[in-house]
Amino acid sequence: MTNFDTVKRNLEARGYAVRVFPTGKEAADYLAASLDGKSVGFGGSATLEALGLYERLESRGEVVWHWKWEDPAAARRAAQATDVYLTSVNALAETGELVNIDGAGNRVAATLFGHEKVYFAVGRNKLVPGYDEAVWRARNVAAPRRARQLGKKTPCAVKCDRCYDCKSPERICRGLAVLWGPMMGMAAEVLLIDEDLGL
Template sequence: MREKIEQLMGNLQQNGMKASYFDTTAEAKNYIVDTIGSGKDVGIGGSMTIMDMKLHESIRDAGNQIYWHWLVNTPEERNTAIDRANCADVYLTSANAITLQGEVVNVDGNGNRVSAMIYGPKKVMIIGGINKICNDSFEAMDRLRKDASPPNAKRLNRKTPCVMTDECRDCNSPERICNVTTIIHKKPGCIGEMEVIIIGEELGY
């Protein structure tokens, strides 16, 4: 695994992204909070990794404003949080898959998460556990279908075939959550800095 991580770090950097690795969630959390500092507007895209880390709480406690639609209740508050997250100083989210070639692969329901990753915020930080590392884009797409989408659909109580079969069937359900798939091959030109942070633990979907 160490060789894979070194290969991944090098390819991410070749693709114009800053790359950081930490053995533990605690180390990564401290680094992220220190890097962001205080007095920032911080947007967050839907991420069980960030929720499980309670990263948003530490960032808020450091004196930053958090915009995350998971933390509000009304549709109006949700829309406001998404809009402000998309133009924040820093945008935090996770990845569904990261290939050894240094590509970041995601599937989204509404598109707000993936759109903010490629356009708007001044700095984007993408967090992923070692379970997200895939050999190539083919394996990454397979991971999206088997490991990412079904548990997310279950979490959201969606009535989709994958909830029953534990595997994406490319359904036509009105409650489908796999509507937008993106691959970041290189750092988008409009993003000031994009950093991928790998943690040596299994995290999220």
Template sequence: MSDDYYTKGDFVDDLEVDASRFDTDPDEETIETVVSNVEDRNIDVHVFDDGDEAREHLREQIPDGATVMDGHSTTLEEIGFTDDLEDGDGFDYLSHRIQGTDDDDDRAEARREATTADVFFDSVNAIAESGELLGANALGNGVGAWAFGAKNLVLVGSTNKIVADFEAAVERVREYAYPLEDARAQEVYGQGSVVGKLVSMEYERVDDRTQLVLLEGDHGF
């Protein structure tokens, strides 16, 4: 597994973020409530206490010959699934097309096409106990797949991202996940990030389209 990525441990001590509020270890009753409330929104939930088992489940979501894309996810990096996408065969990983061109217009077009992948993987920035799943990114090329574009949407989250309600979830995105991502972007891209697009999954109208893979424990931003 590649270790060429940043985790929150690289930045959190240098930032004014409230981990005691936004990065906690919920009890089993809270986790069960979250699972029930997310499922009530027609989103399947798969709970794992082991990153390797979650990784295997994610691999199984890719049909032979499918087009596949992901939004940047520290959680997926931590469990090794980003390596699986980079190195895998039997499917078309659309990130290779984006990375393979130096033309700005071609890259933008490839990013737009990637939001309509057969399977799109991304991680959530916050999970409300009431069941809303929130994500944000600067351009919208990640969360652009959430609302409609992707044929199948696989969202990954961990229990340390659970907060009490929707309002707290928005605050977690802006006051905790964003400062960490901004610091990461400075290191990786040489420029900061913004909360350019903020999306909340409230309800999935298409049966069997969207699932949440929920890891117990502390992962991601």
């Protein structure tokens, strides 16, 4: 079992609610029960895909995900107006910083403003010791893997070994957000999951 004690304590000190789950299934069960009656927007996330949450929630109310809708642009806009928002992170520092890189900006924007509450589902593989390592992981691990997954014509997608800070028109890294704590007026909960999930 991964020892989440330090990161849990540091996240709570920053104002997050935190729960620890041994498996993704238990985290998904918790979210499905917590989100009953709420409209839910999804950020692009291989973790959420692995948890199967969209399929579980879509029969129960308004769920919005640009990975699932026919019109991704419309979904990105609609997801900004839901009650709650689900996403993961590209990296989580044990000191409590959450780091996400984005291309279109919908995901990082939704973690900064506009929802009653944001949930971050985070597998153990996203956990790194500190802030510098979190930024490094987001740039050099998560982003190249995503670029390769999308078949982008970027140097990182070919080698998948690090970020080349490319100037490619297909660059997927257009902005980086660091959350030092929940934004004012918006609740935030971090689900720490003792499985490798996402990129």
